[in-house]
Amino acid sequence: MLEVRNLTVKFAGLTAVDDLSFTVNQGEVFTLMGPNGAGKTTAFNAIGGFVRPTAGHVALRGQSMAGMSPAQVAALGIRRTFQNNGILREMSVLENVLTGLELSTRSSFWGCALGAPGSARAERDATRRAREMLGQMDIAGLADRPAGDLSFGQQRLVEIARAMVAGAELIMLDEPAVGLSPGERLHLGQVLRELTAKGMTVLLVEHVQDLVMAVSDQILVLNYGKKIAQCPPSEVRNNKDVLEVYLGHA
Template identity: 75%
Template sequence: MLDVQDLCVQFAGLKAVQDLSFSVKPGQIITLMGPNGAGKSTAFNAIGGMIRPTSGKVHFDGRDITGERPAKVAALGIRRTFQNNGILREMTVIENVLTGLELSTQSTFWGAVTGMPGSSRAERDAVRRARSALEQMGVPEIAERIAGDLSFGQQRLVEIARATVARARMIMLDEPAVGLSPGERVHLGSVLRELAANGMAVLMVEHVQDLVMAVSDEILVLNYGKKIAHCAPSEIRHNRDVLEVYLGRA
């Protein structure tokens, strides 16, 4: 589904990402790991259209999306979350999720939110889809709550619901487990595995190793912009380069 070929990103004299190649298939969860400054977020942003690669190619479902604007990438079926939490805190949960349908429905936002008798069929369908997305996250009961009043773990689930509600084919998650309790991480892992089981591709940047080891099909480790390992979780624990560079021991 996603094919990254020889991706390079350079800022002045700094090579932030060097010759990065990998692919993500439908139903796979691939995680990017590495120490701070390894190039994970830069690679993520280059794939998602936030920055333009210096060289290399990014293909999605056979289509060249290298350097496409984020809105175009999203419209093609790749949605993402952000490390700094993109929740609209003053709005309700259902309103937050509905914003994820902006590019894929003919409804008006307020018509969808109010669900008044005069609202269109598309608007009523938008609300149904938003509630279904929350149910898939396991939190349908929080739909009418103010998003800023939720726990950090619940806010993360709302972000993922917003990313998946438009029937995304792939989601990109930027450190989704940061700040979550152990129980919330377990629930998040269950959600991600269910999404993958339904055919969604998942590309994730994450530091929290218990989640990474529990859900990842493959782990790709970067250091100074270069790929130093790409293997299954069971193999990563015994990779000498990873132990020396990322875990700090031989």
């Protein structure tokens, strides 16, 4: 699904991502872990078109993404969330999720304004899909509330629903468990597993260990921009290089 080869990102001489290579297979949850400053989000930004790599190769299903803008990357079938909540606070929860369908809804401004039948059907279908996703995230009852009135954890769930609703092939989640209660994290893990069972692929950056261990198929650990380990969750706790990074000893 996703191939990253020799990805390097430098800022004013500082190497944030250093010759990083990995492959993500369809239908799996692939997690990037590491201490603060390890280069996880920079790698995400380079894959998503928000940062231009200094060197390296990124491809989706064999198609090079070199030089693509974030909008072009999204059009390929990749969606993402961000560490800092990107919720549209003045809009309703439902309207926030509907923005995630902008690229995949076959309607236009004038078609909606003039009441064209095809546009009306497209809008009804988009609304149905958005409400179904809110139900899947267990927040359907919040659909008509202003997003800015929600708790931080609820806003995170709305942002994730917005990223997922378009049926993207690959979804990139940057620390989605921030601000979630243990129950919300458990539910998020269940949703991710349901989506991957249907063929969606998830690239995850996360610090919350219980979520990572519950949903990941592969975990790649970064430190100072370099890959120090890649293994299944069952092996990561006993990996001496990972223990050295997190605990200071093997």
